[in-house]
Amino acid sequence: MAQNQDPQEHILIARNNETGQTGAVVGQNPDGSPQTADIKSTPITQFVCFNKQQNPIEAFLANFIRQAKNPSLFGFFKVPYDEAATTGVVMSDMLADPEGNKEMLAAYKVNLPEKTQRRNNAIDESKIDWDTIEKEWGIKRDDLAKSGDLTSMLYNRKSQLVSLSPEMAGEKFDLEARLSFRTNPDGSVTLVPHFPQKEPKLDVEYKGYTFTDDDKEQLLKNGNLGHPVELLNPETGKMEKSLVSLDRITNEIESVPLDKVYIHGHIGKTELSMPEILSLKEGKMVESKEIELADGRKFTTNLQYNAERRDVEFIYEQGQAQGEKNDQKQAHNNWLDENGNIRKITQWSKKPLTEQQQADYMAGKQITVTDVKDRNGNDCTVFVQFDPEAKRPKTVYNYPDKAKVVGVAEESKTQAAVNNEGKSNEATNKVNEPLQKGQTAPKDESQQKKQNKPKGPQP
Template sequence: FGGESFELDARLSFKKDGEGNISLVPHFIRKEQKLDEYKEHKFSDNDRKNLRETGNLGRVVDIVDRETGEIIPSYISIDRKTNEITDIPASRVRIPERIGKTEITKQERDMLRAGLPVRDKLIERNDGRKFVTTLQVNVEQRGVEFVPGTGKSPRTAQTQETKGDTSKSQAQGGENAAQTKKEQRRNTWTNEDGSIRPISKWSGVSFTDQQKADYVAGKAVKLENVTDKQGFHATMYIKFNPEKGRPYRYDTNPDNAQQVAPSNESRT
């Protein structure tokens, strides 16, 4: 510039144009991350939080190609070396069924496809080495990465989990303890993806296979000869309440839109 030369740190990449010509593109290192908008997509507060903490947006967004107008579902990440925001079409990312010797379950693959993190995943490499980490799709990796800063040994992970549970139980009381218990109870009734977790019995009465299927499908399950608090045999209906995040007891069939009666009983 003006006959003077300056040294700038940058990352270089190759770019192919429409005619097949390849050019070298510099990506200069930015001091700060600009997280207001990217390709006309405005980031929410939660988006910015995810990008700062993990470097990944944590969800799939629709990006409009400025030249063709095509809407492209894409992942967004921050280049950790340059602080530049980057993206990749979701169609170009492969979600593996296995990493090393560790199977990635269907539920975990679905989470990864949605851009969500799979936390505290125990990974065993082909050489037998094991560690716990967070998995997530990253643009630079063009696939699933081990999120930096989340790796730890299985023993360390177990110790931290135990210490964390102990600290919470000691530090929280009253309203906070009640809230924690409520959330833990909610988690016992649902899977990580929010789907209804199967149960096999209620108040000592076992479910048939059909009743198990109906419950998971969100339908009411009729139970007969259930012993109530007074020791009498009664008929009741059990159905998962999505608003409360747990099963509720009903005196009449809730699928017929009749009166609701919440239950204080526990699953066995």
């Protein structure tokens, strides 16, 4: 069996070292193990074809190592694609006695990469000096925990925008920033604020790499570069292949080494094929993928790995219907998680919600939020409930028990309808000022004069 020196395409033959079962790789099972088929009876077109440009073997093995519970259970051997019916069949027979044929199989054996954690190791919270963080930035641990941001931060991701009140030269400032933790060489943990920038700095060299015009166009269009580039690791001084994305909130440039990219095998109820997983791991876009979420909702979208989120995201084309685009964006990024479940909210209109309110909202129940400011700064009471059809919370101004419509308190009904919905109230339709809570008529002599002013042009 003379092995081709540098074949462009390969198939992989996997052997279960426990059962002795051998077959060509045709995909990956949900548990991470390779899905195989008999190499003698299965058409070659059903085998996964690996090549450097589209489906690198290294990407498949790296994803396998991260997902499989027991990677050492399998051995892998690569065969040139055009020799599957000859060399592949012979090798399948030889693998029935791997020890006896060890020397001949050695030239085809693929060494597995060293196993790394499926996710970045969680930061040791005991290393965090919360007293100093609160003193310097005005943010409390409990607030981050209640919002769910702390969990993201402990797993090396950023929080959402958080209100900060740092004190500088004896003066306090109100700022907004995304937050993350950085582990220092001495093991201590530092809070890092990421303040929104006006625009991304794409003309400045990033970790030893200069963005081309095409790179800039892709980053501004999709938020993702779409292919690996060699970046300098400042800790090791070595260059490593990485994926690059933009933080759409702060306009920061973010990257993740290719060997730390992990792709889930499914989104909601939708399974990803092995070629799709490998393409995503290389930063490429999987176009027009039909997605079914956990609640049964279906839509078609493009998929791409985002280095800032450390996950696959939905990418929208300009030509997509706006309604479908908004529907998908809300489902994935705002009000629903990737499995179609209602996301937790901890406040509404800057009013903190109790644990019970949060639980009720996530269960689809109506919650009452009092002393809320409308868009004009006026007080009102709001009833909030998630609308499964609109896929977002609804706040309609009416009694909640009337036709099961979520609404607001009666004393706020006129105020909300006029101030927020642009509706007209006959008794106040010439008053140009926002109505106060409970107001259904002019509140003073000045408003009464405006209301009594005749219609039409004045002489």
